[in-house]
Every structure is written in structure tokens, then in C-alpha cells.
Amino acid sequence: MSSIKQYCRNLMVVCTIATLSSCLKTPQFDVFLRETQITVTESTGSVEVEFYLPDGPRKQEVEISYGFGGTAVEGKHYTTREERYIYIPDGNEASSFTINIINNIDVDGPRSIVVRIILVVQNGNTIFQGAENQTLTIQVNDDDCSPYIAGEWSYTSSYFMYSEYDTVAVGQDNQELEIGEDPVFTGSVSILDPREDRNYFITDMFAGMFSDLDITTPCPLFDSCGALSGPNDGSILLMQELPAYINGQIMDDKTISLEFEYVSKDDSGGGFGNAILTRK
Numbered sequence: 001m002s003s004i005k006q007y008c009r010n011l012m013v014v015c016t017i018a019t020l021s022s023c024l025k026t027p028q029f030d031v032f033l034r035e036t037q038i039t040v041t042e043s044t045g046s047v048e049v050e051f052y053l054p055d056g057p058r059k060q061e062v063e064i065s066y067g068f069g070g071t072a073v074e075g076k077h078y079t080t081r082e083e084r085y086i087y088i089p090d091g092n093e094a095s096s097f098t099i100n101i102i103n104n105i106d107v108d109g110p111r112s113i114v115v116r117i118i119l120v121v122q123n124g125n126t127i128f129q130g131a132e133n134q135t136l137t138i139q140v141n142d143d144d145c146s147p148y149i150a151g152e153w154s155y156t157s158s159y160f161m162y163s164e165y166d167t168v169a170v171g172q173d174n175q176e177l178e179i180g181e182d183p184v185f186t187g188s189v190s191i192l193d194p195r196e197d198r199n200y201f202i203t204d205m206f207a208g209m210f211s212d213l214d215i216t217t218p219c220p221l222f223d224s225c226g227a228l229s230g231p232n233d234g235s236i237l238l239m240q241e242l243p244a245y246i247n248g249q250i251m252d253d254k255t256i257s258l259e260f261e262y263v264s265k266d267d268s269g270g271g272f273g274n275a276i277l278t279r280k
Contacts, residue, residue: 030054031064031120032133034094039139043103047138049115051086052094058122062088064095065119070112072140077102077111101140105148105198113138146226147253150193150200155207155258156186157275164268187211189277191221198223205230205246206238206260207275217244226250228258238262242270254279 034050051064065085072078080099088095099113115136120127187208192201204211205219217238219230228248230236238244243265248258256277263270 028128029058030132031062031088031117031127031129033115033117033136034096035136036133037137037139039141040101041141041143042101043143044101044140045103046101047099047113048096049099049136050094050096051088051117053088057091057093058088059090060123061090062127063121064088064117065121067116067118069114069116070137072111072113077104077108077140078113099138103197105144105193105196107144107147108142110139110141113140144198146223146250148193148198149191149223149250149253149256152188152190152280153256153277154186154188154280155275155277156184157207157209157273158184159206159209159271159273161271162269188280202246205236205244206262206273207258207277209260209271209273210238215239219244219246221246223250228256241265 030053031051032054034052038047040047051066053062063085064087067084068074074080078099078101081097086095086097099115115138117129117134120129185208189207190203192203193199194201200221200223201218202221203218204216205221206215206217210217215238217236219236222229222231226249228246228250230244230246232245232247234243236244242262244260244262246258246260248256250256258275258277259272260274261270261272
């Protein structure tokens with residue numbers, strides 16, 4: 001009889017412990033990153049990082065500690081808030097912060113920013129998290145895909161004029177041309193970047209073709225991954241009446257090849273040339 005009583009006492013103790021343990025157990029819930037993979041370019045500006053509760057709002061605020069990784073360097077490639085924690089207020093489903101992408105002029109290739117959930121706490125209790133949706137990788141692709149070309153350049157150029165009937169070589173700086181010889185001239189030109197954001201401006205799109213006439217024909221210079229162009233829509237006029245065009249190629253960080261032309265509106269004549277620019 002006493003053994004039965006002892007068994008009952010032990011059973012009651014076990015049940016009591018199990019009940020208390022069940023009551024004290026911290027309710028578990030998930031915190032996810034809204035995105036796990038984002039791809040942007042350097043000029044995108046910013047990326048919003050959002051944490052959310054997939055099972056809906058909680059009755060108490062949720063604190064999330066997070067960290068950064070990846071190949072991007074904070075302060076050089078991106079900036080963000082100093083805190084490494086964020087709260088989802090009670091009754092809310094999500095909270096977010098901003099990462100600002102630094103758009104520099106360097107060709108520094110692709111890089112990544114990794115945001116990782118480290119710890120989730122509610123009411124002083126650590127909330128166990130699984131492995132799902134706990135990391136966001138932001139791939140930042142560098143849209144500066146060619147060398148920075150602002151600066152002073154020396155040029156070596158050849159120029160020609162043409163009409164309906166023939167093509168003739170033209171001189172520059174009072175230099176005379178020998179019959180049968182192609183003209184080759186040298187000088188200098190500037191490529192400017194007033195806003196320091198690769199919006200280039202060349203001080204003479206014809207690289208000295210009319211320097212003896214003090215005609216420089218300045219022009220915007222667009223860089224599409226090493227392929228250079230002007231507006232090329234007829235909006236740049238030589239001597240206020242001849243549409244002018246320019247195209248080129250960035251050969252390397254010290255060499256640019258340019259080709260240029262202008263044409264009369266009735267296509268009866270014009271001029272063209274080419275230049276090799278070398279960084280001073």
C-alpha cells in the first residue's frame with residue numbers, strides 16, 4: 001500500500017514539473033527578412049531592409065539584433081544607421097532601415113552587402129530562430145565600367161573637308177599642307193566633369209580642327225562602358241548651322257580614340273576627322 005502511495009506522489013511531482021515547464025516555456029515565433037537576395041547598381045541610391053513577422057503582429061515589441069558582412073566596406077561603399085538593432089513595435093508586423101549606396105567614380109567591380117539576423121528578443125527572452133530567411137545578400141554592380149577620363153589630354157589628329165565633288169585635306173594653325181600628304185596635327189583638349197559624377201564635357205569635340213578660327217565646338221560627352229558619343233541628334237551645331245557628330249572609344253585609362261564629322265543640312269558638303277587623345 002505504501003508503495004502505491006509513493007508512486008502516486010512521484011507521479012504528481014512529475015506532472016507538476018511538466019505543467020510548470022510548459023507554462024514557463026517561451027513561445028517561439030519567426031522573424032524573417034522580407035528579401036533574401038537583391039541586385040542593384042551603384043547608382044541606385046539606397047536599399048530598404050525590412051524585417052517582418054510572418055505569423056502576424058505580437059502583443060509585445062520584438063527586438064532584433066543584426067550584423068553586416070560581404071565584400072563591401074561600410075563608409076567606402078555604403079553608409080547606414082549606427083545602431084545594429086531594430087524594434088518591431090507591438091501590434092506591428094514589420095520594421096525597416098535604409099542602406100545608402102555610395103556612387104563613386106572608381107571602377108571597383110561588383111561587391112556584396114550581407115545583412116544577417118543575429119538575435120531576437122521579446123520581453124527579455126531569447127526567441128529561437130530557424131535558418132530560413134535569416135540572411136539578405138545585396139549584390140551591388142558597379143555601373144562605372146570604364147576608366148575615369150576627366151582631365152587634360154594631348155591629341156594627334158587628321159582632318160578632311162568634302163563637297164559633292166571631292167574631298168580635300170585641311171590645315172591648322174597656319175601650317176601648310178604638301179600636295180599628296182595627309183594632314184596630322186597636335187594640340188590639347190580638356191574633358192571636364194563639373195559635377196564629379198561622370199557627366200563629361202569636352203571643350204572641343206573636333207579636337208582642334210578649327211583652332212585657327214577660334215571655333216572650339218564644346219559638347220557633352222557620354223560614356224557607355226567605354227563607347228563615347230555626343231548627343232548625335234543634330235542638336236550640336238557647328239557655326240550655328242552645321243549639325244555635328246562625335247563618337248569614340250576609351251582604349252585604356254590613358255588613350256581615347258575619337259571620330260567626328262559635320263554635314264551641311266542639304267548634305268552637299270561637310271568635314272570629318274579622327275583623333276587619338278593621350279592623357280597628359
